[in-house]
Amino acid sequence: MQRAKVNGTELAYVDAGPRDGVPIVFSHSLFFDHTMFDALAGKFTADGYRVVAYDHRGQGESAPAPREELAVDVLAEDAAALIEHLDLAPCHVVGNSLGGFVALRLAARRPELLRTAAALGSSAEEEYKLAEFAPLVDHLTEHGTADVVDTVMYIMFGDSSLAQESSMTSTWRAAIARLEPRIGDAAHGVIHRGRIVEELAGCRVPVLAVAGSEDHAYPPPISSVNIADAAGGRHVTVDAAGHSVALEQPEAVAEHLEKHFATAERS
Template sequence: MPLLNVRGTRLYYEDSGGPGEPLVFSHGLLWSGRMFDKQVAALKDRYRCITYDHRGQGRSDVWPVDCVDMETVYEDGVALIEALGVGPCHFAGLSMGGFVGMRLAMRRPELLRSLVLMETSADPEPEQNVPRYKLLNFVARWFGLRWVSSQVMPIMFGRTFLEDPARAEERAEWERRLKENRRDIWRAVNGVIRRQGVHAELSRIRTPTLVLVGAEDVATVPAKAERLHAAIAGSRLVTMPRGGHTSSVEEAALVNAALTDFLAAVPRAATG
């Protein structure tokens, strides 16, 4: 199992290898790099695709603190890119992964060739969400996510995916993964709930940027993506007609098409 020692912990990662430009995927809360399986399958012939699990999530090591804060997760992203020697890279972050991507583009732009922000926001968690999310996290911590999965699934997935009879088996698989999530995931959830906003820093981003959002995302509504697009000079906004907060799974074909078009327009690295 490939584990990378960075900053006092070990991060699980997968690397497709190959000669293509590196494309790093950074996942959303409660999931892992597996949420990008369909993107890696579609793009690995053209790009060196790298997925990784944030500390305290997926198959990365436990981090015994009360809160895995966003600055720590961002610094892990820096350390991973540097340790693998893949900078400057294309970087695609979904939700929590987008929090990492924005910080990279603002503070370490030399590490990025392009930035994809999926289902994410530069704002703190909306105040109206905090009490509910804290309650769900309390239950998950002490009893497990299976007890709150029926409430979390509609946050994580859009209406089309949840209601499509033809996708019942796929939906059941993702609900199973949610229910079987590690019990210490509450530490990472605290990091998202307590995160600081970075909207005031967005004007510093000069990296070519795609902002991608599904029309059915209720966790990070499309207006948040529009706000990002307005603040990041030269960014491209794509609002998909379907897809919720886990669009890489729900609407892989739409996501892959948007990624392919955007990445093809990014100037290639100089060779020789």
């Protein structure tokens, strides 16, 4: 992976596809890393796009950070700084869950950097399950994920994916089980985020909300119509997908993204 020193941290990222291609930036979910977009990245680089997928500070191969530096707003500033560092503007930004929080903040606050934003399995609102998730985050901070991996998998995947026991789910189950207690600090930033609804009013960036029909964390309408209404954008729901819709149904997601990108190019 390549590394960039931006916004007081060091972000690890991959940069693939032609340098003169239209850029897409992929921003990952909590508990995952940039590789959750491997299928989508491969498809779009083959189509001639330049694809950058990075790890958030405090996760994956990026630099560790203390809890106070892991607020979602800081992660959005990191993404903006990376886009500027790599001279990617204007680019498409696609984020799943936490990455969607980042994409929506960029659309609201840094519209000059974006062609479009897509929020997959995400939310524009504050955490409505705070009372449920806070004890889990405390446990993660003390013990890591190993003994709560089933709980995390239920949050992050839909019933169809969990029932199949595929190589995809087994790979990510093993990866999630290995996460160290520092993941609790990243999770704390996620569940204590502020809402972005009001800031999205009058958004100039075309926004697409992609919901999974089986999302246990942010079910429709939270992950679909609520985002679209706030940003004046569009929403779609993907069947047989949960919270990690980019991983669970990459082909369907790719089709929706292609239409989203094309609509923006025509406008």
